[in-house]
Amino acid sequence: MGIKIYNTLSKKKEDFKPVNEDNITMYVCGPTVYSNPHIGNARSALVGDLWYRILKNKYKKVTYIRNITDVDDKIIDAAKKENRNVNEITEKYYKTYKSNMDSLTLLDPTHEPKVTDFIPRIIEIITKIISSGYTYTSEGNVMFDTVKYTKYGKLSKRIAKEMLDGVRIDVASYKKSPKDFILWKPSHKDQLGWDSPWGYGRPGWHIECTSMIKEIIGHDSTLDIHGGGNDLIFPHHENELAQGNCVSKNEYCNYWFHNGIVLVNKKKMSKSLGNVVLIEDLLKNTSPISIKYALLSSHYRQPLNWTSEVLNNSINIVTKYKNLISEMKNNEKEYIPDNELVSILEDDLNTPAALNYISTLVKNINNNKSNYSKFLFCIDFLGLNIVDDISNVISEIDNKIVEQLIKERNVARLKKNFNKADLIRKKLSSLNVEIKDDGNQTVWKFKPK
């Protein structure tokens, strides 16, 4: 048994063989910080996080890189719209992204490089690509020549002839061939930019990932794993692969994983459709654990249609686990490592099977006491921090009012004044508190979310 990963390159599930067992390297495409992060951003970050957890469990050192793209035309546009400078925009949305990811209890990557910190390295890499002979300049742009690079299409399996170019948008005039892409583009003097051998300008979209990877892992090193949303396969990752292979004789990356995108109303989220689900908004009414559970409930390569049903399903299960934990909370919290869970996850991140396994543990908790300790291990391994979530909830509540109302209600119940008792229960309910009469004790909790 070992780690198996579905490789977009081969379109097969493969045994994971690291380049160097002493240091596994993984890069996952992070966000462009120009707007509030949505549930789709969360999904790919979560998938990266899970791979990170699995790799860390097996290998002593894992270098996990998740970038922040803070140079982009969309950022420039956003700055104009909000009438702020570019830095303010990127800072603001980076902070939101970070805090959203923290809420979802994702581990910090080993590196979180920002493009603006890597401009000299980007210029260096472009220079290397130019000397490899796969570029040309046109209207001030440094272009990558996809026709010259004969392996182009290796990742996305797209053959140039079969593709209809410019179906939905005109091919830019500066391109020799429609699939060619920009490595460096000119900026106006008053625009965001840097001096370079090709004039004042800024990097194109794809080059920053390649540069940051090479800089962090070493220019002649092969990345073990590269991932992101499957909408990035073409052209972004295809382009990265092409330019990356021009920089070194060694292969750019061995394993590529791609998560399915999140759909809302069975369509990809987009501002024009108005179906973008922001993490911020979800967190207002839903516990981060439930959101996370919902994301885990489908396999990462499947598309995930985000619906209230999916979310409610998760809330119900998470609530059940919360109840279980709060009932057991006085018992010692022992975590018994469970290899079965680990091997389920090592098989190409089969989270639905993992969640199912956890539910069978819970179901058989009475027959086998170690199941509870295994259960604690499992939710912890997945980063479903239910235990912490419960303690947060308890500290948030205004104890006195609730306790007072419960006292009053129990007096009423003793007097068999059930109308009054039920009224008080309704009042508690309006305070988001649920109660449960357990023998002669009444216990309460926040309504599940």
Next chain:
RNA sequence: GGCUAAGUGGCAGAGUGGUAAUGCAGCGGCCUGCAAAGCCGUCAACGCCGGUUCGAUUCCGACCUUAGCCUCCA
């Protein structure tokens, strides 16, 4: 139009050449003053059509449908 995926009960989702786990929801019961929780029980599905086979949901082929990409996108 091309390319890439996918179609299992109300929802989510395993899985298999011999008719299919599990969770949630639903329904019934126990419990409760009534609830809630918990427990027990229970209904319900393999897109369509051919082929291979003793037998296919599982293999092969066509078709239909859906989504994504071909422009920026996690």
